[in-house]
Amino acid sequence: MSHAFHSLLMDPMLAEFREIAAGLTYDAPRIPVVSNVTGKAAGTEELLSPDYWVRHVRDAVRFADGVATLHELGVTTFLEAGPDGVLTALAQEVLDGADVHLAALQRRGRGETETALTALGKLHTAGRAVDWKPALAALAPDTRRVELPTYAFQRDWYWPDVWGGTVDAASLGLAGADHALVGAWVPLPETGGVVGTGVLSVRTQPWLADHVVSGTVLVP
Template identity: 50%
Template sequence: MVIAGDEDEAVALADGFEARGRKTKRLTVSHAFHSPRMDGMLDAFREVAEGLTYEAPRIPIVSNLTGTVVSAEEITTADFWVRHVREAVRFLDGVRTLEAQGVTTYVELGPDGVLTAMAQECVTGEDAAFAAVLRKDRPEAEALLSAVARAHVRGAAVDWAAYYARTGAAQVELTAFPTYPFQRQRYWPKVSSLFLGDVAAVGLGEAEHPLLGASAELPDADGMLFTGRLALSTHPWLAGHTILDTVLLPGTAFVELAIRAGDQVGCDYLEELTLEAPLVLPAQGGVQLRLSVGAADETGRRPLSLHSRLESLPAEEPWTRHAAGVLASGGRPEASFELSAWPPADAAEVELDGRYEGLLDIGFAYGPAFQGLRRAWQRGGEVFAEVALDEETAEEAAAFGLHPALLDSALHAIGLAGLGNTGGEGRLPFAWTGVSLYASGASALRVRLAPAGAERSEERRVGKECRSRWAPYHYKNNRS
């Protein structure tokens, strides 16, 4: 709904809608078109309109003035266009008329996709498709080509000769193509997410981590700032952590980032980390990261926080804080467990068939990188598990302290044999305490999980395969 007229009355109506929980937006326009505010210019406008020459349209036009297919006699009069300035826009009626005429593909010609979004709320059928030729946050050529392609696959006739005019492209006869099937093997080079250019040239330090791009010391604050950019195009394995149809940065990635920051400032222990808001990764574009570490107190403890903002948003938009925690040094416990005897004595193997199908049924769609749970055993209240990265993801494991997909896979044993009492519901960790990393670069883990407290917390002691030996990794997760 668009409200036009006197400003005070329009604002009052908008406030009333907002009070009912409706979202409103003030349009950036020069005048209150289609309202009594236009009455003062109608006579002058009619004078101009009557001095023009009109031609009958060559294609049918559905008018926003009438909401129906307009006749040539009506649209070629000055009166029609005077009424068009003054009277209401019958957009809903116009879309419904197009739908009644059998139209199922709609192309918007304009500076953005505003009408496309509105039209989707107007149609009643399920077969409608919409394409906007321009988008304010996308390159013009990309947006135009996407719209043309969408219309083409929907059966619209595209004048390809006009599209490729002055490009030097020439049509290829189909007989020039081989008649045998192609061998569909891709040879595109794999672009590393670490390739970010020379950050030293702009006065920054290397972050030396796949999820971060650069680092900077904060001399006055005795702290550090890490920056990065996450996108599904540069970190495609993150698409494998889709929860309820939304790609989320896994909690284990927050832990990995905190551990990396601790390494930089000489803290070997993540005392605590609380996730405050999910970090959603968009299908297109990316998000900017800011990971900050504050000054050390008298005990050497340092505050830590992680913020993000969509890169498509303007600079004045606020950042979202996703996590806060505390790094410490000297408090890391010694490894008090041994998993070299494997599988543990007296442990009974747990059947894993259908584990990931069951998680999918409750909205946890894990991709290949995150489907790492290989085997599991139960002994009393304990669960032991083997987890491993798939071959492609394992190639990148050496660049991480502990690959987030690998640690996340270790958590998938929660709920097996009653551990964690999940009740068939999916859970995500949001608070971590006492995280210590003793070795890095693992592609496989041996895991021990056991209940550890009244808050359904679990203590996890993880053996990590690194350089052909088993090295320990220890953490506690208070809530999940």
């Protein structure tokens, strides 16, 4: 930095700075602003005054008070838009133990795109609303959206088709069965009974479709 901001070394330039600030056109903020000059929510008249910005150059930075005020106002998400994550670390220290989420859009020595997307992803997984369309268009224009795989029993069939041919029941530890519905038997040693296993399908037993009520195949 070229100047020792927020110190008495700024005094020689304050008069000239005020003249420049007085020549600017100010607009009322569209979102609330918490001031680092006071550590409290800033009023519109305050932010539209050149004198306020002169104080901003000279006075101490009340960062901790500002972060605490934001949290008192119900803010639980903090996103740092500076060149590094220094303020994110400081805010974490101020809000130690609070249920908040903090992220930095840039990190020194890290790729800008990866860091920004990581920060947005961190907020997204924390339940914060992220508009990904403009974010991806700006940060990763070559990406495209794809649908996640559906649940196995919804819309698409993901199971292998193993019923098209003959299945060797013996290789599965079962006994083959010459039966219209039962494909294999397994004996029950305790009772002497058997358990029959088979597949009911209008593909393998087309005659099942003879019993249809309101579009549903019924098996008596």
